[in-house]
Amino acid sequence: MNGLVIKNTGSWYSVLTEEGTVVESKIKGNFRLKGIRSTNPVAVGDRVSITVNKEGTAFITEILDRRNYIIRKSPNLSKQSHIIAANVDQVLLIVTVNYPETSTTFIDRFLASAEAYRVPVVLVFNKTDLLDDDERRYQEMMVNLYETIGYKCLQISATLPDTLSSMESLLKDKITLFSGNSGVGKSTLLNQLIPGVNLKTAEISDAHNTGMHTTTFSEMLRLPFGGWAIDTPGIKGFGTFDMEPEEICGYFKEIFRFSKDCKFANCTHTHEPNCAVRKAVEEHYISESRYNSYLSMLEDKEEGKYREAF
Numbered sequence: 001m002n003g004l005v006i007k008n009t010g011s012w013y014s015v016l017t018e019e020g021t022v023v024e025s026k027i028k029g030n031f032r033l034k035g036i037r038s039t040n041p042v043a044v045g046d047r048v049s050i051t052v053n054k055e056g057t058a059f060i061t062e063i064l065d066r067r068n069y070i071i072r073k074s075p076n077l078s079k080q081s082h083i084i085a086a087n088v089d090q091v092l093l094i095v096t097v098n099y100p101e102t103s104t105t106f107i108d109r110f111l112a113s114a115e116a117y118r119v120p121v122v123l124v125f126n127k128t129d130l131l132d133d134d135e136r137r138y139q140e141m142m143v144n145l146y147e148t149i150g151y152k153c154l155q156i157s158a159t160l161p162d163t164l165s166s167m168e169s170l171l172k173d174k175i176t177l178f179s180g181n182s183g184v185g186k187s188t189l190l191n192q193l194i195p196g197v198n199l200k201t202a203e204i205s206d207a208h209n210t211g212m213h214t215t216t217f218s219e220m221l222r223l224p225f226g227g228w229a230i231d232t233p234g235i236k237g238f239g240t241f242d243m244e245p246e247e248i249c250g251y252f253k254e255i256f257r258f259s260k261d262c263k264f265a266n267c268t269h270t271h272e273p274n275c276a277v278r279k280a281v282e283e284h285y286i287s288e289s290r291y292n293s294y295l296s297m298l299e300d301k302e303e304g305k306y307r308e309a310f
Contacts, residue, residue, distance in 0.1 A: 005046045006220040013042055015050055025050050028059035038081045044218040044230055045086040068117045085177045085230045090120045094180035096127045097139045102181050108293030112251035122152045126185040129157040145287055149254050158189040173226040182234025190231055194221055248297050254286050255294055
């Protein structure tokens with residue numbers, strides 16, 4: 001029997017079968033993905049085969065081929081990965097200029113990982129109503145930067161339904177992963193989009209301007225107008241996983257475009273003569289923040305460890 005993993009609470013997985021029933025399932029034996037060392041071999045969004053037992057629960061015996069997935073380095077086990085979700089049509093990366101502040105390094109690392117697995121990302125700037133004039137100008141600069149690179153951006157306030165008018169057409173009949181730092185308003189936004197779902201929300205810590213984890217497990221939620229939203233716990237850091245240094249440039253769209261004009265085909269864009277990328281940074285065709293994010297990902301490979309700071 002085949003089904004869709006719609007919830008993961010740790011050791012148990014809720015599988016929606018093709019017949020429309022939900023079966024609580026466990027992984028059978030020493031289950032491992034072929035070629036991927038992961039802290040969670042089965043992820044929400046996976047299509048799986050299950051064998052139901054007489055108690056009415058089931059064992060997951062096989063993961064069907066994935067279209068894609070979003071993966072990051074496990075924050076606790078540097079040699080392993082953590083799969084955030086599988087088989088998604090798009091990601092809404094919820095970010096905030098303040099309350100709390102989402103760093104551009106975090107945004108860029110997430111975008112690069114999504115590029116690696118060919119998952120489209122829409123940047124959703126939330127809590128726009130809370131910004132002062134300087135913060136609003138900064139947000140407009142960020143929107144301009146990412147739209148120029150080629151990413152769709154939305155500016156919303158999840159507590160103000162009038163700002164969410166473009167959401168329904170964007171999400172309709174698609175499987176969308178909602179991701180971002182803790183406290184950026186994912187649960188508040190989903191509460192607006194799915195009446196009655198009543199996801200738990202929490203205030204931002206005044207002392208540190210950081211969010212509190214309110215979502216503790218990953219879950220697929222049906223959207224009333226068609227499609228699925230995948231709600232996931234907020235993430236502090238985004239360590240990149242299984243990327244070779246020479247690949248990383250290809251996951252930054254604008255850096256890749258300029259890299260074709262470098263003198264050396266294997267240019268790392270760090271020190272080589274006649275580097276078109278560094279010239280483009282000096283001439284402001286590539287933003288310094290994006291270039292610095294690229295350098296930080298190169299450092300990951302050199303240090304061989306997870307960078308908690310991001």
